[in-house]
Amino acid sequence: MTRFFTSGFSHLILFIGIFIMIAPVWMIFASSTHTSSVINMDGLQLFLGDSFYENYLRVLLYQGGFFKEITALKMFFNSFIMATGVALLSVVTSLMAAYALVYYRIKYATLLFWIIFITILVPLELRIFPTYSVMAELNLVNSYFGLIVPISASAIATLFFRQFYKTVPDEMLESAKLDGANPWRFFIDFLVPLSKTMIVAMLIFMFVFGYNQYLWPLLVTSSEQYWTVVMGLKMMSGSIVHRFAFVMMSMVPPILIIIILQKHFIKGVFQDK
């Protein structure tokens, strides 16, 4: 009986938690399917209306921005390029750097370690204007390269890969060496397949990180052609229901990725089997 009671209490708390998470998003979604006059008269809505297709199609295809050069569809495309670029670039470079740090007897290993890991203490927000002037100097403003690379300059994934490599048994390398494997072969044939869970987790983490960037795209893209979804929130004009629809769509890609791939994500980050 007590068992039943305590678990009933747990379910109640969890339901309240889920309610707090879902309720606001649901209300914006429900409101996004109405017409603006309904919102202006009665405020946010609890139930679905019948302007779903009308509102969402218009937002996706409407030429927004000051110069009417960009649609939400193009912003999604840009965000996707940016997030994928950040994920791939940071994960590949981190995977390789961590490999050199763990598997080589390097002379200045400690120095290299600090040069790489101290950067975690200096997030982009702390060096945003100088980073912009560097990009301007290199002529990389208003380009996918400019959106992607400064965000990928991160050693967080390196830290995770280094931790992971350290748990790999030494026998792996010993036997590979007996088979005559060189560093490159050992990396590609043994270590990368072994790190698969970790790689997937880091790809998800960095994809969401890249997609959710707000300040950097705002600063580095003056041309509307390179606007991303999250920064577009600040730029989009239109009536209130269209803004609701845009907000709803903006959160769909990262949420879908986290929900669909949550097992891999959690497995990698917490290294549980």
Next chain:
Amino acid sequence: MKKVQFKSSYSQYLFLAPQLGILLIFLYWPIIQTFKDAFTMQDAFGFGAKFVGFDNFLFIFDDPAYFIAFKFTIIYSFVITLITGSIGLLLAVQANNVMHGKSTYKTFLIWPYAIAPAVVGVMANYFFSERFGLLYHLFHNLWGFNWYESVFDAYIYVIIAGAWKQISANFIFFLAGLQAIQKSVIEASMIDCKNSFRRFWTITFPLLMPTTFFLIIINITYAFFDTFGIIDTTTIGAPSGETRTLVYKAYMDGFRGLDLGSAGAQSIMMMLIVLVITIFQFRYIEGKIHYN
């Protein structure tokens, strides 16, 4: 370190080069520039910069707005850490407690983690707008809530907006921490202590200490840096600068005021704060709290 390694050879640099190259150009170069900015003053006509020593630092210490932002950032990170930590822990303990539906609860609680702070801010905006904001009107009827004028009410607005999404991260990490505690420890404690509330605070919670301290750092970093998108889409500092974080103020001074010297000095002050927090973490947490 590994006992077995490859001999040092040119190929190690091929592995290091991509990341080191990116870090040097897109991170170290701007950091050096930040220091240069912090110790120079831009000519009014943009013809050059002259070395001014610590003038930019003295200037920000003289600026009351800097201390207002400092105070807000400290309060904000403290309250966000406290709220998201305790709610995250509460939910994680309950999710760990239930027999059925554990993974369903996990799925339903994990997703807000993925939403961008700026998106959360825009959403919060709709609930706190004077025109049709539900929470605005609820709080307004309760105590005359008006974040456009009251500092306290503006705090409540940005705290709710900032905490909402961060509960997820705390929940995930606490749940993972709880699941890592060995069953035998819990079973043994059940024999010794019948009161589940006391059992939690004397056995389970101390075992969660490493997770707790890790999350404190994560939450502080979140409140310091990631909340830029929230502030910029909610109060924008309203009523009059009281809800600006240090990062937000530095950005505004650099961007709107074009005062790169001050922005640089503020950045360096923040680097120092981050450094202190990190040293504290290494000294205190790695040293004292270690159960593995």
